Amino acid sequence: MSNSRLVLAALATVLVVGACAPEPPPEPPAPTGPTAEELERMRQDSIRRAEEAAAAERDRQEELARQRMERAAEAARQSLRETVYFDYDESAIRSDTEQRLRAKLDILRNNPGVQLRLEGHADERGTSEYNIALGNERAESVMQFFTGFGLDANRFSSVSYGEERPAAQGSTEAAWAQNRRVEFVVTAGGDDIGR
């Protein structure tokens, strides 16, 4: 600022002051910025927002975790329900069947409340009476696999359907292979899996 402008400003002040009676100096103009209260409120608000965001994130993470758990539980339930297959006239556990049974074994160990019904089936070849016996043998074979690993036999029940409930229709090797099986029904504790 130049000196001449300062002088002009000073003159103007004198003129104004000189024009009026001596009066008390005016109140200082109301501050245009936030008040202390407002500042405090804003501070609280921002804390609240941050907390809410954190809570939402926490919820989101929890929901994700819950979904992951649910997916894992559903996967476990599905794995428990997964059908296993057998060779013609055989009740011996073959390697793909053993893999599936081992997966079930882990789930059964982690969820001691779970109980299963083992439903044995046979393909149409052979007499229907013999096939009831064969389906029973397959269910027993699966049960023995589990109890052999120390699971309580009371957690399992078995029923044979023989050749009466084929999964696949037709008299082909492909259909027969689908029908030589043990199916699994969760009869107790299914809702507690993963909790």
Next chain:
Amino acid sequence: MLTYRPRWVAAPASLLLSTVATGISAQEEETAIPGVPLGFVYESERVPPIAIPPITGPEWAPQVQGILARDLDYSDRFFVMKSLPDGLQGEGVQYLLWDEFGADWLLTGNIENSAGGAVLDVELHDIVFGSVQARGRFPLPPPGEPGFRMAVHRVSDAVVEWATGDPGMAASRITFAMKPFGNPDSQELYIVDSDGEGLQRLTWDDDLAISPAWSPGGDRIAYTSYKSDLPKIYELDLVTGQERVVDADGAGTNFFPAYHPDGDRIAFTVMGTEADGIYSYDLERDCCRSRLPGAHDRDFTPTYSHDGEQIAFLSNRFGITTPQILTMPSSGGEADLVSPYRFGQGGYFADPDWSPVSSKIAFVGGIVDKRVYNEYDIFVADTETGDSRLVQLTSEGNNEDPSWAPDGRHIVFKSERSVGHGIFIIDTATGRTRTLVANVDAKDTDWSPLLAGDWVAGGVRRGAPAGRR
């Protein structure tokens, strides 16, 4: 303990008769089941001709005649002559002329229809000896009434007995399991008369019913059903239509009922328990399930001998790939091998059914080469002679579920053949086979005893939708 008595020692090949043109030589059959002589041993005995002139009486007399003639044909004890000469019919029996005509037997009949009901008088004449062999009076309900056909069947059985001294089987029925049309998820029980008439549905459970078995009195049928979640045995009273669960609270699952000849006890197979195997149960007192001493947890499908002293059953004691037929005392004890098991040589035998009058057991056998095509045959062994003869009754298609007729001569079974699927009846003496029910996928056939009543007509409507039978 099991005795490994070598029942099936080799018989001289000359004993094997191959009277049925099967294209299988005796030599090939011998190799099919190693060490076991098989053979079609149908007797080629002369079947005596019988003449049945028209039965006189009301306008429905020809219907009675038709039923009688067909029954006597189906009995396989007679050759029923057709196109009888008019001159021989009428008053008085001209034995010499009938003899000239070629008849061994002559059956004449007359129906008196009075207010008190109809009565059929029949006379069986022995043409060769020129005399009346036997005569009888049989009350008949009017045609169309329930029990009419069964009453005529009983006359046929009387004629068979007069001529041969053996029981007939016309007054009987066969029960079996079949999927009702349009409902592949359900399997229900049916019954049909021994001549293929009167097919009726017995159960309406909309679930899986298997392995029906007639009571010795013919008034009840026991069977296995899955309708209450786990398989249990149910007993259907054909007189009242009432049903009860047998051994409702027993552990595990129950299958394959078989009545003791006294009708008060039943044997069945228990599975899914700590102690599986064959159990007997007191039906009279509805209690006391007990495992047969000496039973094995791999024994299934019991069937009682005619005197109730023994049971035959399927056993997987030798391994699941080689099911065999065993017998043991019905009170338990040592088992005895009936089917021709040789260690390491396979063999598949199942579905035993003990004759209601003799020491013969019918069962299913699988020959390795045919098993590939899911083709099994019906065999008969005689536990009395035990001399190695295993009679093969069938040779075509797939044959299962044999069950003896009350005459101990015919066997009903289910078969899948090139002519179609269905229920067939074979005469074990001549090999003559007829279709009982054509074009059905039926299974678990069981032949009733001779039926003293026509209970089914009143009893089986249980659960049937209104307006249907």
